[in-house]
Amino acid sequence: MDDIRNDNNQPDYSGAEMDNHDDTTIDAVNQANDAIQDTAGDTVQADSPGAGMSCSDPQHTAPAGEIYAGGAHAGEVHTENSASSRGPETFGYQAGGPVDADTRKQTYYSENIKKTRQRKTGVGHLILVSLISSLLGAGMMFAAVVYVAPMIDAKAVEMLGLPMRTADVSGSEGGIIKKVEIAQTSSPVEAIAEKVSPSIVGIQITVPARSSFSFFFDISGDGVGYGSGIIIREDGYILTNNHVIEAAMAGRTSNALIDGAKIEVIMPDNKDKPYKAQVVGRDEKTDIAVLKIDAVGLPAAEMGDSDEVKVGELAVAIGNPGGMDYMGSVTAGVISGINRTITFDNGQEFRLLQTDAAINPGNSGGALVNSRGQVIGINTVKAVATDVEGLGFAIPINEASRIANSLIQYGYPKDRPSIGVVIDTSFTKEDADRMKAPNGLWVNDVQPGSAAEKAGIQPFDIIVKFDGREVRTFSELENLKLQHKPGDEVEMEVFRNGVPLKLKIVLDEEKRSN
Template sequence: MGYYKGSNYSFGRGPRLLPTAVVALFSALLGGILALGLGHSLYGNRAVQPPGNPVTITQSSAPPVTSGGQPNFPAVQIAKTVGPTVVGIANFQGSGGLFGGQGLSEYGSGSGFIIDAKNGYIVTNYHVIDGARKLVVSLADGRNLEAKVVGGDPRTDLAVIKISANNLTAAQLGDSNKLQVGEPVVAIGNPGGQEFARSVTVGVVSATNRVLNLQGEASFNLIQTDAAINPGNSGGPLVNYQGLVIGINSAKNQEPGFEGMGFAIPISDALPTIKQLIEKGYASHPALLVTIDSRYNAEYASQEGWPQGAYVAQVNVGGPAAQAGIKPGDVITEVNGVRIRNSLELTHELFKYKAGEKVTVTVYRNGTSINIPVVLSELKS
């Protein structure tokens, strides 16, 4: 299937596609810098805002939205209540200026939502802010403010940015672990940029526990919804009928013939990373510290008579995998008994654990399967 991450990119930079463009780009990325074993950071030299004040995030089990004590059209009330918490985010990057100078042009746009009104913290997707030299946030009341990056994590496709402003409204967060298939939801965001700011679409939870082969999104069991998610919706909230944010809209299947297949990161799964980004300025993840060669696929494995899995191209000296005895050329096929068929599935499974925990990694080596206990180390963004 073909998926895009729902940011609105201008200047000919269209949505990222699978399996063609993303797989080609992502294969090169995974070969050298995937979170499972990279010896260097994915963030380059981006400076992040120093950790701010303790974060104030409200989680609630609010009663259904009513008007005058009587049930109202829920989507109307949700739009009124949650709409002011939703922001547009414009990503400005370098471009050729007059007489060969360098200026800034709007490269793309996305959405976000305020989670801490006092400190001005806004949650969005990492791919919305990726590469930005300047970020401009547009509020529901018409204000446009420059934002600073607090922290970003491509491994989970999450980011937190910060604005300094008064009279902000924060969204309330729900519990995505309690979602039921068929439950009605509302997506709010800026498809196409400011021209269609805070557009509201309505749908249901089509499924839970979906896994996509997209960097970042592969780290979570995603919520699938038929609420329309379009370019520019990335980072915006998916809201239940109690007016609580239960997901972060992130991607959509755009394969011809398919409609109504959008995907959101569950808020309960995202919250630990969001808190880390706010409190520490970075996120930490469990790691084997190996480099995976994504060219090892089902076709190659079948030709060689080997099992599908994650092919270990390199093992970091002194890392947990090396200490446990995992070697280059091993094919990782299971983690704690859960089947692994590729590098993204390995990432997805490892992110269920914490640094310092012990897992049993099953590898295929010289025609034999071997179980190897490994204590996971910490990998910081």
């Protein structure tokens, strides 16, 4: 078709023949032609601050309060703090960022925007545009739901560490889409309790009088005490704390019971039929005791490795706080600390696991369990203080198992070295200063026939060094001693009557009296 132009040098198709086009298309073309002519020469109103001015000047800054009438910033108000100067390269703007200086269009601004003549729009065009927009929007939504949402769900499931199921779903074009669902799962604590609880028993002791009580207050005023224990062998061996049963014992180191006292083990699945228990062995220093009942086929607990315990990992305490009415109680928390040193009034020092899982009187002797349902500790005491809450402690299972095996085999901790002295733990540095003596350990008594007596150590000596290292507390002496075995010769330095002495001592093996 020839290029026909009108008087304004604009293309004119009013009389041209148009093949394969209907009247509606011709009308649309004519309307476009009219629009070009109508807008030719439009300028800003004469009474506006920018009359006769176009914004093609790249250095121009819109005055405060002026409004853009057209372009990407139509209707925006400029204040004194919002200059519109963009520099020579970026004055013109369009959607998505600056327009290059070579392709930008002039944008007019005015306080009173000139109203241009309304042009008719065909209904068919509106329907067509609306239909296309709807189809595009639906397509984008479908893509987001089908392709993006599963990826987000899968990532969330991966981050949460939850199990998930996938199913193949056919896509709109024959493709395979992975549908991800979060599988319903039970609590890990629930699974742990189900696995371990059958191995946790109740321990009840009965004493004829209130002549002896546990310093861990597991004994009630009526002569009956309660605690917890762990089945460690299918043939009836039970692991518990020494302090749970000590009130029923005839002596500090004896395995015999007080006359009239008894110890009973209560199974979680048969509370009405307690088993009579005998003491296989016990160790005051580690607070470990082993009992034996006449039963076989018991559900023994699985032991873990306390050396692998990490701060922050899951910890579940299972026991019987408050007696048999609350048998099998489960509390959960985390490992708060490892190798915590706890020293009691008798000077005995324990290195324990710390947890915030609730451990109350009666929980003593129960299990502290990891996320795999393995016993990692023996619950032993809950710190009681007005300003401390949530401090629970457990004996590491590696230490407890080592002592338990020795108790089962020998009745006492085998190969534990002994010195044979009684230390006064109330002796302080201030006492030593008043005596003008070095700080150390005050020997209150020496056991007859012991290694200390054979080495010449006497009551009222002050032990200053053991194996060449200074000692200031009973626990320091114990730790150094346990680095040796019975029969080892060790040098000790003592202070006697103002004179330092060096003595040689051959360590004995610690024995148990029955």
